[in-house]
Each structure stands twice: as C-alpha cells, then as structure tokens.
Amino acid sequence: MKKVNLVFGTVYGGAQYVAETLQQALIDLGREAVLYQSDELVGFVPPQDELLLMVCSTTGQGDLPDDIQSWFYDMQSKAPYLPELKFGIIGLGDSSYETFCGAAEQLASLFEELGAKRLGDFLKIDAGETMEPEVEALAWLPSWNALDNELAA
Known part of the structure; x- marks a missing residue:
C-alpha cells in the first residue's frame, strides 16, 4: 500500500483536527501516513509514488x-509536472457562502493543472450541517482508501 502524505490548511484548527483524525484512521488501516505541519511544507513536492490527501x-x-x-504559491510557481500523483481532497466550508469550499477548490484545480489525478470524490463538508467534520471525513475515508487498493491490484 502506498504511503499517504496529509496536508492541511486551517484557520481555527478544524481542518488540522480532521487531518490528524484521518492520519490515525489510515494507520489503523495499515497504511503509513505522514501529517505535514505548515512549516514542514517549505520545498515539499509530493512524491508521485505516494498519495496526497489534502484537507482545507x-x-x-x-x-x-x-x-x-x-506552499500553494510555491507549488504554483515551481509547477512540477506530477502525472503519476493521485490525490484526495476534503473541503470544509459553509454552504451559505457563494465561495463554499473555495480554498479546497483552488487546491484541487492547482494539482489537476500540475497533471495529478484526483482519486475519488471531492468531499465537501458543510459547517452549516455538521458540527463534527471528522465524522463525515472518517465515513468517506474507507471508499477513498479502497479506490487506491483497486488501482494497485
């Protein structure tokens, strides 16, 4: 199974908590999972033989x-070509705003421009509907994990 690199963008800590929860769940599924803090992203280009999971x-x-x-602007300016990279994306937002999950949309678009392929559905978690985004993310994770396992088989 491929290693999963987790990256998050957070304002009040919610996306970080979701990413930490997913890291533990991935480890429980038998995967190696590394969670990058923002200061560890300097110069980080996700390896193409590993998976990238972004929570923003x-x-x-x-x-x-x-x-x-x-990190976003660094990746945008360096523009590494990543045709073998598979990524997952989880957006946290409030659907009462026109720009619902706009930051996660920007990340997904950037990585698609870099040639990476989205693995599975884009999970958009609405703060207006759930107070525990990690619960929705944990419910989504097994299907995302299974998609990679199917591709590897």
Whole structure:
C-alpha cells in the first residue's frame, strides 16, 4: 500500500483536527501516513509514488488559510509536472457562502493543472450541517482508501 502524505490548511484548527483524525484512521488501516505541519511544507513536492490527501478550510471570500498559502504559491510557481500523483481532497466550508469550499477548490484545480489525478470524490463538508467534520471525513475515508487498493491490484 502506498504511503499517504496529509496536508492541511486551517484557520481555527478544524481542518488540522480532521487531518490528524484521518492520519490515525489510515494507520489503523495499515497504511503509513505522514501529517505535514505548515512549516514542514517549505520545498515539499509530493512524491508521485505516494498519495496526497489534502484537507482545507476556506476563509474570507473563498481564500486559502494563511498556513497553506505559501506552499500553494510555491507549488504554483515551481509547477512540477506530477502525472503519476493521485490525490484526495476534503473541503470544509459553509454552504451559505457563494465561495463554499473555495480554498479546497483552488487546491484541487492547482494539482489537476500540475497533471495529478484526483482519486475519488471531492468531499465537501458543510459547517452549516455538521458540527463534527471528522465524522463525515472518517465515513468517506474507507471508499477513498479502497479506490487506491483497486488501482494497485
């Protein structure tokens, strides 16, 4: 099974908590899972023989949280070609805003522009409907994990 690299962008800690919860769940599924803190993302280009799982909340008018902005812009400016990279994306937001999950949308678009392939559904978690986003993320994770296992078989 491929190693999973988890990256998060958070304003108040919700996306970080979801990412930490998913890291433990992936380990429980027998995967190696590494959670990157924002200061560890400097120069990080996800290896193409591993998986990338991004969890990102949205701030302002669909903006990226401060803690992930520099990595996003660094990846955008370096523009590494990543045709073998498979990624998953989870967005946290509030559907009462026009820019619902706008930051996660930006991340997904960037990685698709870099040639990476999205693995599974884009999970959008609505703060207006759930107070425990980690519960929805944990319910989504087994199907995402199974998709990679099917591709590896």
